[in-house]
Amino acid sequence: MALVSEQENSIDLTKCSLMQQEEWEVLESIYPDVVSSDTSNGVVKLEIPIEFPESRIIHVIPELPVTSTDVSQPDVAPSETSKRTAVPNLSLSSLPPLLLDIILPPSYPYSPPVIASIHATNSWLHVGFELQRKLLEMWQDGEGVLYPWVEWIQSGEFLEALGLVASSEGDGVIRLPHPAPHVLVPVLKAYDRSIQLSRFSQMSYECQICLTSIKGARCILLSCTHVFCRGCLEDFWKLCIAEGDVGRVGCPDPECVKAVREANEEEVRRVVTEEEVRRWRWLREKRELEKDPTIIHCPLSFCQRAVPKPRNVDDESGWSRLRTCPECNYSFCAYCRRTWHGPHTDCPLSTQESLVLKYVELPEDSPERVEMEHRYGVNNIRRLVAKYEEEKANRQWLESSTMECPNCHVHVEKSVGCNHMTCAKCRQHFCYRCGERLLASNPYVHFSTPGSCLNKLFEFEGIDNEWQPVEGFDVL
Amino acid sequence: MDARLRRVNKEIADCKNDKQSNISIELVDSSPFHLIGAFDGPEGTPYEGGHFQVDISIPDSYPFQPVKMKFITKVYHPNISSASGAICLDILKDAWSPVLTLKSTLISLQSLLCSPEPRDPQDAEVAKHYMTSKSSFEETARYWTQIYAGGPGKEDMGKACDEGLRDEVVMAGLDRAHVDQFEALGFERSKVIDVLRRMNYRGANVAQINDDRVVEELLKS
Numbered sequence: 129m130a131l132v133s134e135q136e137n138s139i140d141l142t143k144c145s146l147m148q149q150e151e152w153e154v155l156e157s158i159y160p161d162v163v164s165s166d167t168s169n170g171v172v173k174l175e176i177p178i179e180f181p182e183s184r185i186i187h188v189i190p191e192l193p194v195t196s197t198d199v200s201q202p203d204v205a206p207s208e209t210s211k212r213t214a215v216p217n218l219s220l221s222s223l224p225p226l227l228l229d230i231i232l233p234p235s236y237p238y239s240p241p242v243i244a245s246i247h248a249t250n251s252w253l254h255v256g257f258e259l260q261r262k263l264l265e266m267w268q269d270g271e272g273v274l275y276p277w278v279e280w281i282q283s284g285e286f287l288e289a290l291g292l293v294a295s296s297e298g299d300g301v302i303r304l305p306h307p308a309p310h311v312l313v314p315v316l317k318a319y320d321r322s323i324q325l326s327r328f329s330q331m332s333y334e335c336q337i338c339l340t341s342i343k344g345a346r347c348i349l350l351s352c353t354h355v356f357c358r359g360c361l362e363d364f365w366k367l368c369i370a371e372g373d374v375g376r377v378g379c380p381d382p383e384c385v386k387a388v389r390e391a392n393e394e395e396v397r398r399v400v401t402e403e404e405v406r407r408w409r410w411l412r413e414k415r416e417l418e419k420d421p422t423i424i425h426c427p428l429s430f431c432q433r434a435v436p437k438p439r440n441v442d443d444e445s446g447w448s449r450l451r452t453c454p455e456c457n458y459s460f461c462a463y464c465r466r467t468w469h470g471p472h473t474d475c476p477l478s479t480q481e482s483l484v485l486k487y488v489e490l491p492e493d494s495p496e497r498v499e500m501e502h503r504y505g506v507n508n509i510r511r512l513v514a515k516y517e518e519e520k521a522n523r524q525w526l527e528s529s530t531m532e533c534p535n536c537h538v539h540v541e542k543s544v545g546c547n548h549m550t551c552a553k554c555r556q557h558f559c560y561r562c563g564e565r566l567l568a569s570n571p572y573v574h575f576s577t578p579g580s581c582l583n584k585l586f587e588f589e590g591i592d593n594e595w596q597p598v599e600g601f602d603v604l
Numbered sequence: 605m606d607a608r609l610r611r612v613n614k615e616i617a618d619c620k621n622d623k624q625s626n627i628s629i630e631l632v633d634s635s636p637f638h639l640i641g642a643f644d645g646p647e648g649t650p651y652e653g654g655h656f657q658v659d660i661s662i663p664d665s666y667p668f669q670p671v672k673m674k675f676i677t678k679v680y681h682p683n684i685s686s687a688s689g690a691i692c693l694d695i696l697k698d699a700w701s702p703v704l705t706l707k708s709t710l711i712s713l714q715s716l717l718c719s720p721e722p723r724d725p726q727d728a729e730v731a732k733h734y735m736t737s738k739s740s741f742e743e744t745a746r747y748w749t750q751i752y753a754g755g756p757g758k759e760d761m762g763k764a765c766d767e768g769l770r771d772e773v774v775m776a777g778l779d780r781a782h783v784d785q786f787e788a789l790g791f792e793r794s795k796v797i798d799v800l801r802r803m804n805y806r807g808a809n810v811a812q813i814n815d816d817r818v819v820e821e822l823l824k825s
Contacts (some may be wrong), residue, residue: 181739336703337667339614363607364668364702382701546685546692546726576728583728583802587687 139238147237151272159278171229171244172274176281177323178223184284184302186218191305210518217301218313220320224249226281230274237386240267241274250315252304261290335360337380348398352389354381361399365391369404373552418536418553426453427465437462446471484509486517534558534565548572548584608666610637615706627710629660637662640676641710645753646718649677650745654753658713659689660706668702672707680741680748680777682722682731691716692726729802733777734766737807744777751775782810791822799825 152172156163160177229244243263246255266280267273287293287302294301304314329345337360347355361380368376378390385482396404414434417423422437433455441448450468452459459468464475483500487509490497501509530539531549535556540549547560548571557566559574561581566574575585613636617628632638638661645651657676663669673696675689684691695704697714705712725731734741773780776797782805786796803813 337703338611339618359607360702367668380702382695382699382703386699387700464675546690548692550698570723572723572725572728576725577732585726585728 133409140236144235144238145541146273148232150276151237154276155278158246158275159282162278162282170232170234172228172232172241174228174230174274174278175225175249176278178226178287179282179323180221180284181567183219184222184300186220186223186302186316188218188309188316189303189305190309191307216313217482218320220316222320222323223316224252224257224319226253228277236269237267240264249387250312250319251596252306252312252316254305257285258290262286308485333357337361337364348395349396350379351392352379352381352384354379356380358399365396365400366404367406369400369408369411372411374408374415377408414588415553421536423463424462426456426458426460427460428453428456431456431458467503481516484512486512488516531558531560531563534563547581548585549573605657608662608664609636611667612662612706618705622707625707625711627707627714629706629710637666640704641673641823642704643710645666645749648713649718650742651681651717651749651753656713656717656753658710666701667704670696670704671694671706671714673709678752679717680730680745681717682720682725682727682734683716684726684730685729688729690726729804732804733806736804736809738804740777744774745764747771747774769783772797777806779806779810786818789819789822795822795825 152163156360162174162492163172223471225247225248227247227249229246231242231244233242237291241264246259246263248255255388263273263277266276292303304312305505328347329343329350331344332341333344333347333355334341335347335355335357337356340357341569344355347357348361350354364380365377368374375388375390377396378384378388386494391399392406393409393434396408400408417434417436420434420436423434424437426433426435431453433453435451435453437448438450438452441450448461449471452457460466461468461475466476469476472581483504487497487500490500528538532539532549533549533554533556535558536551536554538551538553540551540560542549542560548566549558549560551558552557555568557568557571559562559566559581561584564574564581572585574583575583616629616631616636616639618625618681619625626644630640630642632640641658641660643656643658645654645656654677654686656679659674659676663672663674674691675684678686678689680686683693691713693712693716695701695709718735722731722734730741733744772794773783778797778800783793783796786800787793793814799818803809803818803821805813805818
């Protein structure tokens with residue numbers, strides 16, 4: 129005893145104080161987030177988060193709280209209740225911090241520090257004496273131990289020392305015993321996610337669309353791990369949604385475009401306005417519905433919802449013509465698209481149309497015309513004629529300048545490019561010249577086999593020459 | 605949309621600074637949305653030594669809609685229209701991504717010259733020529749490179765590069781003897797070339813196409 133006290137007396141406390149101060153300053157400059165109080169009263173508080181260099185598999189094992197000596201054997205038989213609920217393996221890159229309260233005696237670092245308490249945030253780890261003992265073992269006479277402690281805990285190395293890492297399998301799975309895994313798992317997940325988000329928002333990313341380096345806080349990380357700035361993604365998706373090109377609302381990366389990787393609702397919601405999200409969802413529903421070839425659109429111009437064929441109806445029966453719009457409840461005939469006229473009555477011939485036809489065929493100012501104008505009203509007749517002319521012009525335009533997709537019957541107008549078309553709506557490949565379906569695997573064979581479109585991949589209607597193909601000299 | 609202008613300006617500057625890829629982008633007039641891109645024909649191909657120009661037109665919604673490109677320089681290639689220079693490359697259509705740039709697209713065009721895909725042809729006649737006789741196809745492609753893209757051997761040909769003096773038979777990838785044979789029957793030389801080219805009168809095909817069939821076509825045209 130006399131020896132010890134003599135040694136204590138020989139320690140220069142001023143020197144110790146300087147050493148403590150220096151150690152603290154170094155720690156503060158390297159790990160500013162870890163230190164949470166100053167050393168003035170000799171009490172040190174450390175809050176050390178666990179950050180793995182690469183994400184690790186973590187398996188939470190159901191277990192009653194155990195004493196530290198048992199921790200090294202985590203394979204204790206699980207209790208009855210926890211057996212029923214399987215806990216999934218987690219892949220995390222961080223764990224909530226350990227809180228250390230340390231008292232530094234005036235003679236530290238020439239005498240060991242005192243660990244007043246260790247506690248794991250969210251109680252993810254039951255901290256026993258084992259950890260405390262191992263920490264104290266790291267202290268060496270005259271050397272600051274705080275920095276090694278922080279490193280040892282932050283890197284997750286201490287988990288190995290506590291026997292929580294299944295090293296025998298070589299995969300470094302961390303096994304955490306916990307009395308209530310179903311409570312702990314979501315907590316760990318949420319913590320890891322918040323850490324990743326804050327890391328993400330602090331980093332800078334080069335947006336591949338505007339070619340500018342942008343702070344993560346103004347970027348979006350997509351589920352495929354590609355990162356784009358919010359502004360560019362917004363411009364891109366807004367345009368696609370406005371144009372009804374719902375299939376392109378996805379990751380803009382070339383690989384993802386080829387794989388047609390569409391964005392999920394959460395991603396879309398983060399980027400565009402509520403109104404656009406609604407339209408996006410409507411477009412998606414519409415696309416799903418329209419995959420059904422029996423679809424007929426509701427004839428009411430303000431509605432136009434896709435109405436599928438009702439199930440369990442005999443095709444032979446007149447009832448198979450009945451459609452009821454799920455949106456506006458309008459019931460109509462699938463053949464003539466007029467208000468439902470019952471299963472037995474044939475579709476009425478348009479009296480209106482025959483009226484208009486009769487009127488336009490009559491010479492102007494003829495007495496018959498004047499009579500009709502008197503009978504139906506000049507304005508009514510003129511309105512009907514205008515509508516008829518417009519429909520006629522529209523029909524003519526559709527016939528002369530567009531080609532109908534052979535699958536979904538949408539009319540397509542080509543502006544530039546070759547005659548191999550891919551329907552934007554249903555992805556059907558077809559020939560713009562003759563409207564024939566083409567093989568998705570080899571659409572161009574149509575233009576190189578004898579037929580009306582041989583060698584006409586680039587030719588438009590009208591510049592047809594007289595050349596006829598020769599049999600038997602096709603591609604060898 | 606000045607975001608479009610900013611991006612295009614960046615792309616043009618990036619191309620100017622990049623001396624390695626040998627891709628150039630020049631303005632046609634004062635607008636940065638109508639450009640001419642150019643690159644050299646890849647080595648080890650019939651396009652080697654040629655310099656190829658591409659007309660670039662940048663749409664209003666670029667980069668969310670694909671850039672429009674077509675060859676200004678005439679190219680003899682199964683995937684490029686020999687008449688209009690039109691290209692039907694997937695990334696210029698459905699597979700376009702806003703991440704693609706003018707430079708990366710031009711590089712894709714350059715690599716298209718390296719790897720013709722005759723089963724996905726843009727010019728069916730050229731594709732057939734390629735499938736019938738690859739060596740004859742390459743000879744024609746090389747000749748086109750010399751004539752139109754300033755490829756090697758231009759000096760040896762002297763004035764052949766001038767309009768009217770170039771060899772239409774070689775241009776069409778045909779055998780001079782075949783052309784002479786039908787011309788001797790009293791048909792116009794240009795007509796003979798046209799018909800034989802369309803009939804793919806090359807390589808192994810020659811044996812399969814009856815002379816009468818050719819004459820019939822010549823009479824029809």
